[in-house]
Amino acid sequence: MKHFLLMIGLCGVLSRALPVLPQTEEVTEEDVQLAKKYLNSYYPEPEGSPVIRNNHNSFDANKLQQMQEFFGLKVTGKLDSGTLDAMKAPRCGVPDIGGFRTFPLSPKWPKKDLTYSLQNYTPDMAGADVEEAIRRAWKLWSDVTSLSFTMVSGDSADILISFGARVHSTNPFDPPFDGPKGEVGHAFSPAHGGYVHLDEDEDWTRDAQGINLFHVAAHEFGHSLGLFHSNIQEALMFPKYIRSDPAKVKLHPDDIEGIQSLYGPSEEAEGDGQPSGSGSPTNAQEEATDLCNPGQSFDAVTSLRGETLFFKDSFMWRKSPARSYIEKDQISAFWPALSGGIDAAYEAENKDTLFLFKGENYWASKANIIQPGFPKSIHTLGFPQSVKKIDAAVYDKSTKKTLFFSSDKYWRYDETKNSIGMSYPRRIAADFPGIGSTVDAALQHNGHFYLFSGSKQHEFDSQRRFISIKKSNSWFGCQ
Template sequence: MELLWCWIFTGSLMFVDIIWTLPISEEQWLRPEDVQLAEGYLRRFYQLRTSSSSRHQSRNRRDTSAMVDKIKEMQGFFGLEQTGTLDPQTLAVMRRDRCGVPDVENFSVYPKRTKWRNKTITYRIEKYTPDLTREEVDRSFHLALKLWSDAAPLNFVKVNNGKANIVLTFASRTHGDFFPFDGPKGVLAHAFEPGQGMGGDVHFDEDETWTTGQEKPGYNLFTVAAHELGHSLGLSHSKNPSALMYPNYKYYDSAKYTLPRDDVMGIQALYGKPIRKQETVTIPRKCDPNFSVDAVAVIGNEIVFFKDRYMWIRTTWSTYWNQLREGFSSTYLPGINSAINAAYDIPAKGVAYIFTGPKYWVVQQLKMKSHFGSIYEYGFPSTVKHIDAAVHVSGYRKTFFFVGQVYYRYDENKRKMDPGFPRSFPLDLLSIVRKIDAAFELEGHIYLFSGTKAYLYDYRQDRVLKRIPANAWLGC
């Protein structure tokens, strides 16, 4: 070991602070701030304990040995060479933005298996951040919780007041839990394991800048919340860099992110696998007088009609009904196992968007695996749980979404909702229908489906030109 002598003057008194430094290379001399960083990091995340906390008392060899051991433990956790020295790689990891929960001796899945007894868990947002709108915060937390409920039999219920299992809040510096935040960067948030009182709660550092994407500088709230809520459910940190429960911050896009296997296995070890209801899917009778469709879209050169979890396909150019193909949706759209609520296509891009509840799927061609996103990326309020129908009007480069008796208009170029929406249906349309089930555009014409009927609608003149049975396209 090497001795580093620091002479500290206080008034007329002089103290000698003997710091037992760590083994270092001949080329490298540690700065005092590096040692302070390391000690603080190891105390907070690796339970480093020294015999004295006073800077005016000498530290003994036992302290130095403990620090070397803790550095090795930290290096082992992050997959670094376990030298016990504060090399540049180790210090670089210590400087990264991260979760405030310790990496060791805390949140252990085994053997205590700390978890919630009930699988219906309530949550409440105590304080919002001014960086985002309330809807953006609500949506971020909703999507973060859904990651976990998709992987385990958990049901999260939001309450607006009173007691809740998990309380989420934004705070800065000292905020009443004995774990003060450190200002901008560094520790971004922390959470508590399931339990009474503060158990399960999540605190976000208000000194950070919170975002919903990656366009602006700051930290993505969905990413941080999803990680912290893993702690709220009883998970510890993972050593796997690709896992959500890895302690260091990494941006994840809520539209494309799925829970990695490491995290799935962890949450299922606590709560089990999600319960999948066994449903009997019957094939709809397309020529039934009461037949209606759920969604329609043009995918490639084919018009696709959806009903429940079944679909019919006919080419846009064929007039022969024997060219009609049909089958279960999952056969033609791998990965989409839910009933389809709405769909629309953009011919100029050669893609179609399929909506199932709060998700949408991007489809380029049938039988090709597609990726998904969230409907809230479009700018829908959190009160919208699913889309009834959608249609893209190529002449305007706008997409119309129908929800109940109102509609939204989305600008595909600007990628945001037009101001002044939602609006009620136009009067001529409202006099005929109360709800739109499906819609699609073909050769400049808009077809709107409502119940057992389909309507040829001229959106320029706001006039219904013709009415036909909803199953007329299917050869009935």
């Protein structure tokens, strides 16, 4: 039983085959049996571990009072309709305990840089949306600790994440899922691999409809890192799945206290429990990361799977047509090997690859996974030794060629032939009138080129004819 005792999950309606109790105090025999099963499952007698399940047929009024108190109900010790409704609601499959709590002996990961792998994908969502939900879920925890999470392929990762239905594992201590609208997922503690299993029978979504993957994954990852449940209803680690706007899902101070009791705070949040990067920045930092600052400039701009990324120092803003808000992230949250200072970036859509440039090196990444063999020197692309860094890059979708800008010159690189054109480099000012001699960032959007220089951007059509000048931050509705 030992392995099973450290198994946890976000479960569903335990009484899904039973009728809803009428709004009376009349209690049926089915209700009593439901309550017995519920209390013996989630309020067991302590026997060395709080996760002990049994089939005893006893009914303990003290346990019932404990359950009522935990869920904020009127403590009567009687099986009333409100208590039964709470027992029938979607919830987690482990016992309920007060405040944040860790597993017995407080197991935790012995290192701070963890890897995870998606073993498969749900057909309910686009693959990119699944990866994004998972990444955001890990980010909740890395923001308040010194932990980092990097997605890798294969089964050599520290934490394996998979979707499965019904009997989904050969592990005898891994119970089967119970179909749609029931148990939505479960996870193991760090002492037993931190595996995360998500029920494929659920309707997984990226919004508030169905079961939100980001929300559930964030809860399960708390378990994978070593946290038990909280009795604070606003906490992410509260056992009940409460449908809400995923944009508003965040860690409660109780969650933060719990995870920091295992791994300590992040360097940026040392002593104040604030997410990474949200402490008390200097005025210069605030100005550099204020999108509507009149002098706002960017180090690099690129598209990525339908989004637009804007890089500045150690931060990155993500503008998506699917979201009404702009998401701000630490660059290291996506690419731990790249803490900041990105010089240039571009997406080669025909290769589904994002290329990132920093100094004399560049990296190839699919989603946020750095590909094997990188970084490589920019000179392997054919640039002369006199080029020490790339200032900007933009991929032309119509020609499948990439323009690279460095100092007052630019090159055209053929992504199909993997070579630089014979007639390059050329002077930027000669072919892009009005831009001046340097380009900080470049982007192609709806067939037009946008070249950023300081706080201004120059727009050109597909034939490189000048159209207009705007503020660099006009993409965010800044005046």
